Amino acid sequence: MTAVTTSLFPALPSPARAARLRTRLLQWYGENARDLPWRRTSDAYAILVSEAMLQQTQVATVVDYYRRFLKAFPDARSLADAKEEDVLALWSGLGYYRRARSLQSAARVMVTEHAGHFPGEEEAALDLPGVGRYTAGAVLSIAYGLPQALVDGNVERVFSRFFGLDGVSGSRELVAQCWELAELLVPQKRAGDWNQALMELGALICTPRQTDCAECPLKRSCQARKEGRVSELPRPKVRAPAKAMEVEMLFIRRGPRILLEQRADGQALGGLWQLPTRAIGSEGEGEGEGASGLFAEEWPGGLGAEDGPDLGRLRHGIMRFSIRARLRPGTARGRKGSALAWFEAEQLESLGLTAMARKALAGLKDWPPGTD
Ligand code: SF4
Known part of the structure; x- marks a missing residue:
């Protein structure tokens, strides 16, 4: 089955449209990217730490935790050798502690099977505890410059609006369509910048509420904007009350x-x-x-x-x-x-x-x- 046949996804972008999209977004990113500590390194371990922390947690909260964590555990070996209670203590307040345990387990596999390094192939990366398709894509593209795609909540929102995908946020159908688009669009060069640009646009401009379309580098060809459906897409999932x-x-x-x-x-x-x-x-x-x-x-x-x-x-x-x-x-x-x-x-x-x-x-x- 291809995406083109689904009602959710009317058409894949042409190569020319994809190229224009990349150019505009990368230029915007070059001028607007926030200066964040994990953007000043190409160390795959440090980027893995940042990605683990950023799941479910705001950037502003993560910055100090990231610095403290890397000071205590500057590489995979030091994290692998640490006591779990010391790792949890440095994670305390970030929540979702399973991420900390998985990160330490991943560090141990990196030490025993990859000489302390994050592996450079997707298959081996996906074998690390706690590393899924998103994290593998993020680390491989940002640290190693490999043309690996990624989709997170920000990317899902940008694609959903830009391409007018009428799906429910987090649904299997919408996520699959977004991955298909992400893989089609990821450039051979500057894949890390491209992935970060998409996420940055979702974090700063194409936000869930108070979307700032006037400042968006993609506004001229955005489907949701044309149709006046920005606040409708992606459609929210119905949550069970607490x-x-x-x-x-x-x-x-x-x-x-x-x-x-x-x-x-x-x-x-x-x-x-x-x-x-x-x-x-x-x-x-x-x-x-x-x-x-x-x-x-x-x-x-x-x-x-x-x-x-x-x-x-x-x-x-x-x-x-x-x-x-x-x-x-x-x-x-x-x-x-x-x-x-x-x-x-x-x-x-x-x-x-x-x-x-x-x-x-x-x-x-x-x-x-x-x-x-
Ligand atoms: S124009 Fe608005 S809705 Fe469309 S991608 Fe940009 S910020 Fe998002």
Whole structure:
């Protein structure tokens, strides 16, 4: 089946149109590209780190994390040899911790099978943990200049509008059409710049809302603009509403230290530390699924709550859950289990803490000690 026969995709661009498109966009990119730290290197490992961080996370957030991470782990070998908890600590706050674990696994494969380098062939790149078609395309084109295409959410939006593709964002049909276009359009030379130019246009001009078509280098031949459908394309996917979950967290303090619980490996956010937490209930879960695998329904390790007013309340979103949490004073009498440990306030900076724990601690009046 070819794309030309589908209703979603009326016609592939002619070679002349493709050439004009490349020229205009590359020129615009040359004049407008943001100066970002990962654009100052052609080190494939560093670009892989940036790509792992940029998935699901804003550029402005990533910049500092990227610098700190590369300072601690400047190459694949240092990351491969690092303790997982040190890697997670430097990832703490970026979310989606599976990316950090996959990145470290990829570094280990790079060391054992590719002499510490990101492989230069797509097939071998795709064998690295956590490296899919997008990441392989990004690293191979940007670091090695290979004519590899890529499609991410930005590229999907630009193509959907420019070519007038009437598909649902993230749908198999639309994504497949975008890949077909991306592979057709990627130039033999400057593939890395081309890929980054497409993503940059989607990030700066062809944005989901408040699209700035007046400044777009492609405006003269954009189908969505011609048809007045810019805000309609790509069509949004229908998201299931977040499910409500109620949890309680314990604040257990002994002098300058607090008690934290490490989340189990294999669990969401596995390996990160949280305030001891239990789920009270969640919307729409069946028998025995009240915790949804996210939190246990019992206090961990023999801990318990003490009577007394709540120390705080907060709301937090994790995966498909909208969490309402009560922070309660707790007791460690009867404590057991290796998943619990005491930490001083200064240690928390470099500890892999969940975002919900950071939020809860930030809202406490007398924590850290001496900040009443
Ligand atoms: S003209 Fe507007 S909708 Fe079309 S590609 Fe440019 S920014 Fe996107």
